[in-house]
Amino acid sequence: MEKALKADYSSLKALGWLEVFEALKGWWPKRMNIEDLAPYLDALYEEKASKVMDTLRGMRGEQWRPSPSMLYREIQGIEAKKRQRHDAPQDQYGQRKRDDQMPSALVQVRLLIDSGHHVCNCSPRSPTVIKDSLCVLRCKACGGLEQGQVFEAEDDLDF
Numbered sequence: 001m002e003k004a005l006k007a008d009y010s011s012l013k014a015l016g017w018l019e020v021f022e023a024l025k026g027w028w029p030k031r032m033n034i035e036d037l038a039p040y041l042d043a044l045y046e047e048k049a050s051k052v053m054d055t056l057r058g059m060r061g062e063q064w065r066p067s068p069s070m071l072y073r074e075i076q077g078i079e080a081k082k083r084q085r086h087d088a089p090q091d092q093y094g095q096r097k098r099d100d101q102m103p104s105a106l107v108q109v110r111l112l113i114d115s116g117h118h119v120c121n122c123s124p125r126s127p128t129v130i131k132d133s134l135c136v137l138r139c140k141a142c143g144g145l146e147q148g149q150v151f152e153a154e155d156d157l158d159f
């Protein structure tokens with residue numbers, strides 16, 4: 001990126017960074033020269049200028065010009081939030097999972113199985129299932145782990 005900076009405006013422009021520079025310079029009061037763009041380029045060289053620009057637009061309300069590291073952290077934060085949304089537990093139809101289907105519950109079930117906790121084998125199955133505070137389901141009749149959740153725990157968890 002430093003090469004781009006040492007070159008002329010046109011290469012910065014081609015890469016979209018001139019727009020970033022203009023925004024940084026124009027939206028906040030303190031003076032900024034083109035050389036001041038260098039630390040931004042250093043910190044953000046992995047990002048597309050368009051993404052940096054979008055992030056900047058979201059930061060217009062800031063009183064002071066965001067530093068390179070602020071901008072970097074903001075982008076990382078947005079990325080993390082996006083990932084979280086993307087990773088929000090869903091079943092294969094895109095429905096939010098019930099709390100007893102959440103990985104946290106399934107991990108508990110898996111731990112209980114591994115420590116020898118018995119699985120309900122009632123026949124017919126007890127119609128009443130109790131859910132504990134960790135969302136582990138147990139048969140009310142025998143206290144064993146509920147088969148459906150055990151099945152999911154063994155199916156869903158890869159360890």
Ligand SMILES: [Zn+2]
Pocket residue numbers: 120121122126139140141142143144
């Ligand atoms: Zn049972």
